[in-house]
Amino acid sequence: xxxxxxxxxxxxxxxxxxxxxxxxxxxxxxxxxxxxxxxxxxxxxxxxxxxxxxxxxxxxxxxxxxxxxxxxxxxxxxxxxxxxxxxxxxxxxxxxxxxxxxxxxxxxxxxxxxxxxxxxxxxxxxxxxxxxxxxxxxxxxxxxxxxxxxxxxxxxxxxxxxxxxxxxxxxxxxxxxxxxxxxxxxxxxxxxxxxxxxxxxxxxxxxxxxxxxxxxxxxxxxxxxxxx
Amino acid sequence: xxxxxxxxxxxxxxxxxxxxxxxxxxxxxxxxxxxxxxxxxxxxxxxxxxxxxxxxxxxxxxxxxxxxxxxxxxxxxxxxxxxxxxxxxxxxxxxxxxxxxxxxxxxxxxxxxxxxxxxxxxxxxxxxxxxxxxxxxxxxxxxxxxxxxxxxxxxxxxxxxxxxxxxxxxxxxxxxxxxxxxxxxxxxxxxxxxxxxxxxxxxxxxxxxxxxxxxxxxxxxxxxxxxxxxxxxxxxxxxxxxxxxxxxxxxxxxxxxxxxxxxxxxxxxxxxxxxxxxxxxxxxxxxxxxxxxxxxxxxxxxxxxxxxxxxxx
Numbered sequence: 001x002x003x004x005x006x007x008x009x010x011x012x013x014x015x016x017x018x019x020x021x022x023x024x025x026x027x028x029x030x031x032x033x034x035x036x037x038x039x040x041x042x043x044x045x046x047x048x049x050x051x052x053x054x055x056x057x058x059x060x061x062x063x064x065x066x067x068x069x070x071x072x073x074x075x076x077x078x079x080x081x082x083x084x085x086x087x088x089x090x091x092x093x094x095x096x097x098x099x100x101x102x103x104x105x106x107x108x109x110x111x112x113x114x115x116x117x118x119x120x121x122x123x124x125x126x127x128x129x130x131x132x133x134x135x136x137x138x139x140x141x142x143x144x145x146x147x148x149x150x151x152x153x154x155x156x157x158x159x160x161x162x163x164x165x166x167x168x169x170x171x172x173x174x175x176x177x178x179x180x181x182x183x184x185x186x187x188x189x190x191x192x193x194x195x196x197x198x199x200x201x202x203x204x205x206x207x208x209x210x211x212x213x214x215x216x217x218x219x220x221x222x223x224x225x226x227x228x
Numbered sequence: 229x230x231x232x233x234x235x236x237x238x239x240x241x242x243x244x245x246x247x248x249x250x251x252x253x254x255x256x257x258x259x260x261x262x263x264x265x266x267x268x269x270x271x272x273x274x275x276x277x278x279x280x281x282x283x284x285x286x287x288x289x290x291x292x293x294x295x296x297x298x299x300x301x302x303x304x305x306x307x308x309x310x311x312x313x314x315x316x317x318x319x320x321x322x323x324x325x326x327x328x329x330x331x332x333x334x335x336x337x338x339x340x341x342x343x344x345x346x347x348x349x350x351x352x353x354x355x356x357x358x359x360x361x362x363x364x365x366x367x368x369x370x371x372x373x374x375x376x377x378x379x380x381x382x383x384x385x386x387x388x389x390x391x392x393x394x395x396x397x398x399x400x401x402x403x404x405x406x407x408x409x410x411x412x413x414x415x416x417x418x419x420x421x422x423x424x425x426x427x428x429x430x431x432x433x434x435x436x437x438x439x440x441x442x443x444x445x446x447x448x449x450x451x452x453x454x455x456x457x458x459x460x461x462x463x464x465x466x467x468x469x470x471x472x473x474x475x476x477x478x479x480x481x482x483x484x485x486x487x488x489x490x491x492x493x494x495x496x497x498x499x500x501x502x503x504x505x506x507x508x509x510x511x512x513x514x515x516x517x518x519x520x521x522x523x524x525x526x527x528x529x530x531x532x533x534x535x536x537x538x539x540x541x
Contacts, residue, residue, distance in 0.1 A: 011413035013463050014493040015521035019413040026458045053254045053461035055485050060254075060461035065525045070518045136257035137459055137485030139366055143257070144459070181367050205358055206256045 046076035099224035104192035131214040141180035194227035232299030232385035240290015245371025250360035261362040272306035272347035274539040283361035284347040301385035308341015350385035404501035414489035448473030465494035
């Protein structure tokens, strides 16, 4: 049984969207409700449907205002919420390879020190995490993974560091992310992955869908070099 | 098949290849991108009889200089009131002209506007990413930003001297200073008098702008208790407010999710002409109901369709 989400709010956005909000703080019930409605809408789109964007506790539903309007879309969404919908398919399990060699994990010593652990214990904690894709944001392919174990949760750095390589495995708080672009970041860089989130495959351009489960697998330098 | 080629002698920052954009991928962190002023871009292609969705060049205030190295092609130059200089003299935007091997086209900002478009009668050869030539500025994915020295190729280049001359510049193409919006979706994080300030005060555009967004200067409209809201999806046109009360209007290359509260969302039809404002222009927000927003959008789309009729047949 899924926890029952509180009655959602429907917030109109300009002429072309409704933001469906399940609660005000991040809780698993609200996020599940987002995923369920997203799935139901994908299976049964309303007239004039353009796209939907799932996030932690809300789903943005974008429509064509020449074909429909907020009340019609909201009525459709209300119907989906009350209708007997197919249970959400079992989330896919994805694997991300990560190499923790010192030159690829510049913040590992600092994270270890801040958490009172050895670098190896930080790596083991990171590998033990049970991750799920909560949402994408910031830039193409930036998938925010929740599930960083308590013992290695740290606030982000006071100021961002520039030029962090694409493929960096970075953590902040309960979140982990594999970067797809070379960018500044204030998160902690604990490894590097050759796994491409932007796959380059036109049939499946993004490795994850929101809701997917993710596991990290440690690889040695040789495997990293061969795969990157 | 004939071909025309151009060397980029100079390209300012933010000059890029765009098409209609790649909607539908926001769930993967990918905004639609596409032209800052979608209407002017559509007019440029329609004036040449091009199919919608063809790539073209978006020129920023930085300007662009192209040298035609081979062939000949008719082009449309539409958008902000930029100036194009060729050996034949100076022309304002909203023109169709033909460029031939040896010609130099020098596009610079003119009396008004911040973005201008160059469409070619033919197929501008450009990289695609996820089914679109639109450049996503932050990553450079898609057709890409133009770089000095680069060569552009137009396949199936055609010339049509009978199309030469001005294109009527409609009033809606001019910079827009009153932005119609609906409040929210996070207006609940703002006190009633802050919301009143937002809809009554004059703001000013600043030079902190790019394809992701445009920061405004004005009275502080700081949110309350909003520092820990979980990241929410973002629509183009969202007015995002930072903790210290500074508003930014998010544009074509906007982030798809974010944790700053959005006090209002501007109608898409008003963004085309809003982006033609220049730094230090005055702007104000008018809050309207969602029903009114839909009605305005439909009315506005009908007016645009009527204008576009002139290019048919």
